[in-house]
Amino acid sequence: MPAIIDKIADALHLHRHHKEAESAPESSAPVTALQSSTEETGIVKAQSLAVESKRPVFDNEKVTVIFVLGGPGAGKGTQCANLVKDFGFCHLSAGDLLRAEQNREGSQYGEMIRQYIREGQIVPMEVTVKLLENAMRATLAENHEGDGWADGKGRFLIDGFPRKLDQAAKFDQEVCLSTCVLFFTTTEEEMSKRLLERGKTSGREDDNEESIKKRFLVYKEQTMPVIEHYSKEEKVETIDASVSIEEVHETARGVVEKLFANK
Ligand SMILES: Nc1ncnc2c1ncn2[C@@H]1O[C@H](COP(=O)(O)OP(=O)(O)OP(=O)(O)O)[C@@H](O)[C@H]1O
Ligand SMILES: O=c1ccn([C@@H]2O[C@H](COP(=O)(O)O)[C@@H](O)[C@H]2O)c(=O)[nH]1
Secondary structure, eight states: OOHHHHHHHHHTTGGGTOOOSTTOOTTSOOOOOBOOOSOSSSTTSOOBOOOOOOSOSSOTTTEEEEEEEESTTSSHHHHHHHHHHHHOOEEEEHHHHHHHHHHSTTOTTHHHHHHHHHTTOOOOHHHHHHHHHHHHHHHHHTTOOSTTOSTTOEEEEEETOOOSHHHHHHIIIIIOOOOEEEEEEOOHHHHHHHHHHHHHHHOOTTOSHHHHHHHHHHIIIIIHHHHHHHHHTTOEEEEEOSSOHHHHHHHHHHHHHHHHHTO
């Protein structure tokens, strides 16, 4: 394991394979209780102390995870916001969680995250997967109201993740087996135009020409293999994102409706 990853894993207590009992598949071996750290927010918010186990933290029979992928600026965040209104999902953007951690006072990962994001590179998966797991746990503990949230159930749109094959494997095996991938596609030219327009007001350090080029390259080299992987498992729903926001939304809503109808 490279030194930086090892250091992060140590800080997150990942070498101990902590797991919690809540929402885990019933057939698995019993585990001991959850212990929360004193920290209110951030990566180490809720660490669990449990016996070694390889099962996912959340049971995919109860917790639905839909990954949302597509190139930078394809419109993932925009469509997630629409699907939240339609279906009561909890929308978790991996990029937003990383930016929040980057800006969290006292975070030991802040500077590292900033550098990765500026370069369009993928932050070491231990950090991102732990942020997602913590956010899911916190949401499930909130007693969220609405369809799909009774009796320990939940439904999540995980936006901009997994960006790399190793993240996909880690999340599916250790956090929750994903149900499907919504894959938004359009041309690089269109994505670039949208990002540069967004960059006029977003304040994002990576909405500039230089970072955008790097993000496209990382997307092609590292994220496309994730799409190919899930395509082989017949989990990918490809949605044309070149049309208007409303038209993309109609298609996306139809896809999710079908998915829930068959669940
Ligand atoms: N179908 C569309 N037509 C035109 N503009 C769009 C469309 N969808 C999204 N946009 C605009 O494009 C920009 C990028 O959209 P959005 O932030 O949803 O993309 P994203 O895929 O989440 O980006 P990133 O990967 O960088 O997080 C936003 O300014 C949004 O308003
Ligand atoms: O799983 C992830 C997701 C994102 N990143 C980094 O964040 C930026 C911005 O992501 P957006 O989805 O566009 O908000 C991305 O370019 C990566 O640097 C990551 O490392 N891992």
